[in-house]
Amino acid sequence: MTLQLLVLSNGHGEDIIAVRIVQALQQLPTPTNIFALPIVGEGRAYQQANIPIIGAVQNMPSGGFIYMDGRQLMRDVQGGLLKLTWEQIKSVRRWVRSHRKLGHQSAILAVGDIVPLLFAAISGTNYGFVGTAKSEYYVRDETDMLTRNSKSAWWENFSGSVYHPWERWLMSRRRCRAVFPRDALTARILQQFHIPAFDLGNPMMDGLEPSLTSHPFDDTDDQNSEVTRPLIVTLLPGSRAPEAYNNWELMMVAVSAVLASFREPEAIVSSDGRVIFLGAIAPGLDCNILTQTLQIQGWRASQVSPLPLPDPNCLTFQQKNAYLVLTQTAYNDCLHLGDVAIAMAGTATEQFVGLGKPAIAIPGTGPQYNPGFAEAQSRLLGTSLILVDQPAKVAPVIQSLFKNPDLLQIIAENGVQRLGKPGAAKRIAETLQAIL
Known part of the structure; x- marks a missing residue:
């Protein structure tokens, strides 16, 4: 029957x-x-x-x-x-x-x-x-x-x-x-x-397979040579308007602080000196509103895409040797390509952490991603989610994380354990x- x-x-x-x-x-x-x-x-x-x-x-x-x-x-x-x-x-x-x-x-x-x-x-x-x-x-x-x-x-x-x-x-x-x-x-x-x-x-961790079969920066012609690749930061502003737009403004302050920190003499930078920010934008959000905030922060539109994302409509911006890409369709790739996330989202933050990666959260004004929600999420995700009380503090956390490979290994194991x-x-x- x-x-x-x-x-x-x-x-x-x-x-x-x-x-x-x-x-x-x-x-x-x-x-x-x-x-x-x-x-x-x-x-x-x-x-x-x-x-x-x-x-x-x-x-x-x-x-x-x-x-x-x-x-x-x-x-x-x-x-x-x-x-x-x-x-x-x-x-x-x-x-x-x-x-x-x-x-x-x-x-x-x-x-x-x-x-x-x-x-x-x-x-x-x-x-x-x-x-x-x-x-x-x-x-x-x-x-x-x-x-x-x-x-x-x-x-x-x-x-x-x-x-x-x-x-x-x-x-x-x-x-x-x-x-x-x-x-x-x-x-x-x-x-x-x-x-x-x-x-x-x-089941939150199902259906997250990337479209890219391999990391675009992991290939090298000479097996003995060191792979040169940028640091990739995934941006997760949430999916609900108008909250996501307010979150985006806070995140852009954090992005500017990260770029400034990479110019400091003792900074841990990517092996080729570049930073790529990947904005995983929900389909229901208006990218024109996000673009206005980018332009205020000094980003300019670029025709050169730093990554082979499977999104012909993605928007690319450049500021010196840094790139920022907005995509509304390549969500899975944004999760898999990112080395670290700046996160103000619910499910997306958990999925990123579940892939064994660190996320840094900035509590917003809500209604979803407010201080109470962020604090509870930090308990749920443990060492994988690091809370900061203001955007400028994201930069030193990133620098600290990538100076501590043992902590990154603990975070990788913790994420898989908590999300399955x-x-x-x-x-x-x-x-x-x-x-x-």
């Missing part, structure tokens, strides 16, 4: 992770009929993947960041959040009843936090849960609890896990057949509470089909 699967998710990033798992399910020999209900937003990732949406969807004023700001929650309530939630709950239960009447085998996959998990638990059918929002790394590492001064620190872990008792209760119900935490440490803690947690990796190896979506899909 063909499994009927309803996927619930609550956010753009969660939608993308859900779609990766769905596409892996569709590659398996046993067919699965898949439906979706994005609880937050309109579910464009599902629409692009041709996955039918079963109920009402709506964009909310907060964009899904209500947990960071009570005022955002009130705006969403005024925008119809409660009515939408009730309609969505009814849609889920109606979907389950309709398939039960037809004698179908149905199940739900909840992706995100307690909201889709709760929807799944009250649906009346079997379910699995992909927990994207929480990790034990927020409160501990492999050896001990983190030392913190925050008043909220006790609340995050008061019951022995970053997942609270009511969340664990939903994960330990008879109908909850599988839980897929985002890392091995979280899976291990949940297993101690007799929850069916599987350590299969994080690629292929998680396929592993989760295979487990889901076997269990559900």
Whole structure:
């Protein structure tokens, strides 16, 4: 009998992770009929993947960041959040009843936090849960609890896990057949509470293969000669306007400071003296706005591209022996080519770190990448993410990093440990089909 699967998710990033798992399910020999209900937003990732949406969807004023700001929650309530939630709950239960009447085998996959998990638990059918929002790394590492001064620190872990008792209760119900935490440490803690947690990796690290088969600066004609290459700094300003534009202005101050530091006598510079900045710009942002900030900082348009990016529409700028490239399509290449990132993003920062690379973060004014979010992300990512309180401090951190190869090796191992190896979506899909 063909499994009927309803996927619930609550956010753009969660939608993308859900779609990766769905596409892996569709590659398996046993067919699965898949439906979706994005609880937050309109579910464009599902629409692009041709996955039918079963109920009402709506964009909310907060964009899904209500947990960071009570005022955002009130705006969403005024925008119809409660009515939408009730309609969505009814849609889920109606979907389950309709398939039960037809004698179908149905199940739900909840992706995100307690909201889709709760929807799944009250649906009346079997379910699995992909927990994207929480990790034990927020409160501990492999050896001990983190030392913190925050008043909220006790609340995050008061019951022995970053997942609270009511969340664990939903994960330990008879109908909850599988839980897929985002890392091995979280899976291990949940297993101690007799929850069916599987350590299969994080789908966030899937689909990041670069288009370039090799690093453009790693080739040399003479095997005995030293490879000369520039330092490549990836810029991750985030994806939401207008916040990303404000982040970009801060990052450009940091970029100017980095260039100035490379002219100092004791600076650690690239082997050929050049620096290339790669701006990984979300498709929804306006590059004209970013370009204006570049021109104010002294960058001039160039027809010479320093890298063979697979983007004919990329924009290249030059300032002395430094280049800055903006691309809205070569995201994976920006992650793989970068030696270090200046980051003010959520998922993109984690993916860069997951490739074993250091990122330097400048907390912005939000609503997403504010000081609270950045501090929490630094706990999640450990030594791989370095927080600075002002853009000018990025430059000395870069200089310090590349004077310390032992630290870079620790960062490389830490990133892979915390984000996992690629292929998680396929592993989760295979487990889901076997269990559900």
